[in-house]
Amino acid sequence: MIVLSGAELVLPDRILTPGTLAIENGRIADIRPGGAQGRMPSGHSPSLFAFHGHYIVPGFIDVHVHGVDGFDSLDGNTAVRSIAARLPRYGVTAFCPTTVACAPDALRLVLDQVRSARETADPRSARVLPAHLESNFINPEYRGAQPMGCLRSPRAALDGETGAGRAGASGRAGKTGEFAASDILREIERAAPDVGIVTLAPELEGGLDLVRWVLARGPRVSLGHSNATYDEALAAIAAGARHATHLFNRMPPLGHRAPGLAGAILQTDEVAAELICDGFHVHPAIVRMAIAAKRPSRVLAITDGTAASGLPVGRRARLGGQPITVGESAAFLDDGTLAGSVLTMDRAFQGLVGRIGLSPVDAATLCSTTPARELGLVGHGVLAPDAVADLVVLDAQFSVVQTYIAGQLAYSRT
Ligand SMILES: [Zn+2]
Numbered sequence: 343m344i345v346l347s348g349a350e351l352v353l354p355d356r357i358l359t360p361g362t363l364a365i366e367n368g369r370i371a372d373i374r375p376g377g378a379q380g381r382m383p384s385g386h387s388p389s390l391f392a393f394h395g396h397y398i399v400p401g402f403i404d405v406h407v408h409g410v411d412g413f414d415s416l417d418g419n420t421a422v423r424s425i426a427a428r429l430p431r432y433g434v435t436a437f438c439p440t441t442v443a444c445a446p447d448a449l450r451l452v453l454d455q456v457r458s459a460r461e462t463a464d465p466r467s468a469r470v471l472p473a474h475l476e477s478n479f480i481n482p483e484y485r486g487a488q489p490m491g492c493l494r495s496p497r498a499a500l501d502g503e504t505g506a507g508r509a510g511a512s513g514r515a516g517k518t519g520e521f522a523a524s525d526i527l528r529e530i531e532r533a534a535p536d537v538g539i540v541t542l543a544p545e546l547e548g549g550l551d552l553v554r555w556v557l558a559r560g561p562r563v564s565l566g567h568s569n570a571t572y573d574e575a576l577a578a579i580a581a582g583a584r585h586a587t588h589l590f591n592r593m594p595p596l597g598h599r600a601p602g603l604a605g606a607i608l609q610t611d612e613v614a615a616e617l618i619c620d621g622f623h624v625h626p627a628i629v630r631m632a633i634a635a636k637r638p639s640r641v642l643a644i645t646d647g648t649a650a651s652g653l654p655v656g657r658r659a660r661l662g663g664q665p666i667t668v669g670e671s672a673a674f675l676d677d678g679t680l681a682g683s684v685l686t687m688d689r690a691f692q693g694l695v696g697r698i699g700l701s702p703v704d705a706a707t708l709c710s711t712t713p714a715r716e717l718g719l720v721g722h723g724v725l726a727p728d729a730v731a732d733l734v735v736l737d738a739q740f741s742v743v744q745t746y747i748a749g750q751l752a753y754s755r756t
Contacts, residue, residue: 343366344391345365349393349396351363352400353703353725354711354726355703363725373725377392391744395738396735397702399702399705402435403437403471404438405713406440408441408682410428410647410652410686423467425437425439430467433687433745434468435733435745446525449526450529450532453532454533456533469747473538480542484568486591487679496523496552497546497551499522530561538562540564544565544568544575550577557581563578572606585613590628591624608632615642617632617708619690619694620671639707641708642712643687646682648681650673652684671684731748732748
């Protein structure tokens, strides 16, 4: 048994201060008020850590992260395991490895790694969840840093037109190549349980049919990288889309006479929205408004982190094979295109409490509870008796001191 004593325990509805939490057999065995030892279930001598002045929160769950510390999910080899090994130092206990639009063979390599890491997890590594595909079926006008040569039409994919349906000219990235739109669907179908979220633009020709096709195979559909009108967005939600990819980024701005995709997401309770909480991708005022409109239970804090996350400014890294550079506030392609963030989940939590002004309870809801519930991870994302012991100890400045995964110490700052 491990006993974490005397900390501020961030429970789903309040902070227990001070409180003591016991871990046994990978689960939270007990949560009690007070900091005294010796009042916990006994039987064998516990390892006791005194954490007065510290916070304990449920482990962060990042459903949109491409990489960290120089590793990109599309690097091949053991990239997914390398990312999983590094994320606990940022308080992440589970994550969806996230891809940009890529060729089918590159996608297969990632999804094979996801399957392997889910079947046999490495010790002291974040849990690998089913992947998030920022897919080939996004709007070319709103592609951001995604390679144009990899984009395809949903209609062409569903019709299985070999070699047809190119959504754009060949891109400048190396790994684009020639492939049929339907080849991507074949990879998704083959790996279905290891695909958690598919981001697509529903306004593309065949987009709504693709929403239904994806849902029929299990993954969640996320609306994003899209120019969908309000009505087109509502049609996609009616077809079953329940997730939105980085609300406000790579979609037209909210207008009071043209609510568009952003307006449809904000007003629709069924849709949970990702927000990049780095203070740069979305202005803090808009973050506050979005959280107020949707409430913390419908918002997922994400990093959209890249291999550039965790590296010093000026360092080079990759995103889906394309070179990117670490900037002060984000990562950028060589032509200056914004290419994801340099954010990590510990700093997302710090920003939500500091810059945005949320309570630690609401910040933990965005960083842990909502993502766990949306992904159907029962017993995850909360500090509660019998919940899975995935949790993070933060100091008074909300920096990570320890990270536990299934009750095992996965990271310790000292
Ligand atoms: Zn992304």
